[in-house]
Amino acid sequence: MDEVLDEALVKDHKPAWKGGDQPYEASYGKLMMWFFLITDTLTFSAFLAAYGFSRFKYPDIWPNPEDVFSHFPFLHGEHPLLFVALMTFILIMSSVTMVLAVNYGHKMQKKKVILWLSLTIVGGAIFLGSQAWEWGHFIHGDKGGINTKTEHVVHIAEGEKLSSVYALMGADGHDGMHHHFTVDQVITSLEANPQYNIRTANRMYLTNEDAIAYLRENASEVLLGANLKNNEYGHPLFADYFFFITGFHGFHVFSGVILLIIILINVIKGTYERRGHYEMVEKVGLYWHFVDLVWVFVFTFFYLV
Amino acid sequence: MASETNGNWWIWKVFWILLFITAFEVALGIIKPSFLVDTIFLGTKLINHVFIILTIIKAAYIINQFMHLGHEKVTLKWTILLPALILVPYLLFILLNEGFYTYLKI
Structure with missing residues (x-):
């Protein structure tokens, strides 16, 4: 099919853009992934801006994040920020393994792509597990x-x-x-x-x-404990935003893991080797880094500021 | 495209930078130096400005290096960055500027 089209184009010298002549020097798929990420950037910006708005509307009675997220699995006592710092580390690490997978994809080294993609999936899964633990802890409550x-x-x-x-x-x-x-x-x-x-x-x-x-x-x-109607830590909006923003981000991570599993299967089957390039790994990589990027901001505005 | 073939050292360099900045942020968040917490600048604590600047530095490294935008064509760079650079500050401005209605006690 593709060959037939290519031949027709060469014959007629028609300037049709089917990814061959690239004004941005980026393929159609990569461009569309970027455009999607811009829309997603605006969505997350709106969420975080709304969070900041509510927070500064109730500056006196808004809960202190370090009073809320002060626990670490299997450890007793108060360890503010440590667990979420670990989650951040896990996500950054999985971004690194993703870049390595993309890099080996450019070199057409199938085995290494499989290795680093698998590690990225493991990192994403650990992050989701950590988030489930944090949600469980938040819902159960701590001090009443x-x-x-x-x-x-x-x-x-x-x-x-x-x-x-x-x-x-x-x-x-x-x-x-x-x-x-x-x-x-x-x-x-x-x-x-x-x-x-x-x-x-x-x-x-x-x-x-x-x-x-x-x-x-x-x-x-x-x-x-905490739910959408009220929460023991303070203003009910705090819990609403927490569930909504970290939930929406967690859903992105979850979708990312599913996408990574699909392309890992394709890599193992040799789909991209036959196609001649590993661009699909690169496109999903873009999405995965974006998820990491959003977390960097969630980490700052939810836990640090 | 050149850096892709020059080994993996740049990936680990970015990793260490991101890790170092995150560790620094967490340390600041735990220690909370009093001169940063007690100084109010532009309506918020100085420490929050530090966090936001460090976050933007981290974001720049992720976008530039990991997402490879730094190596794309200039036109593509601006196509992607401009909408965000215009619309996000605009959104923040609208919320900050118009948000005072909610503080009115009627």
């Missing part, structure tokens, strides 16, 4: 919080240090049980344990008596 009638979330503290509803109630938050506490139970516990107090939504520490009076007047329910 108390919602007020004005939708401000307050937290249990011990002096000037953040504590948890579980510690106050003498329960284990990680025993796999489904806990439920009422506001009255929390107030009773605060009366019985005067070393505990609360931290208000704008991060002021009240004394034990003030805390009890505040909760009597304002508290509406005890929040354990």
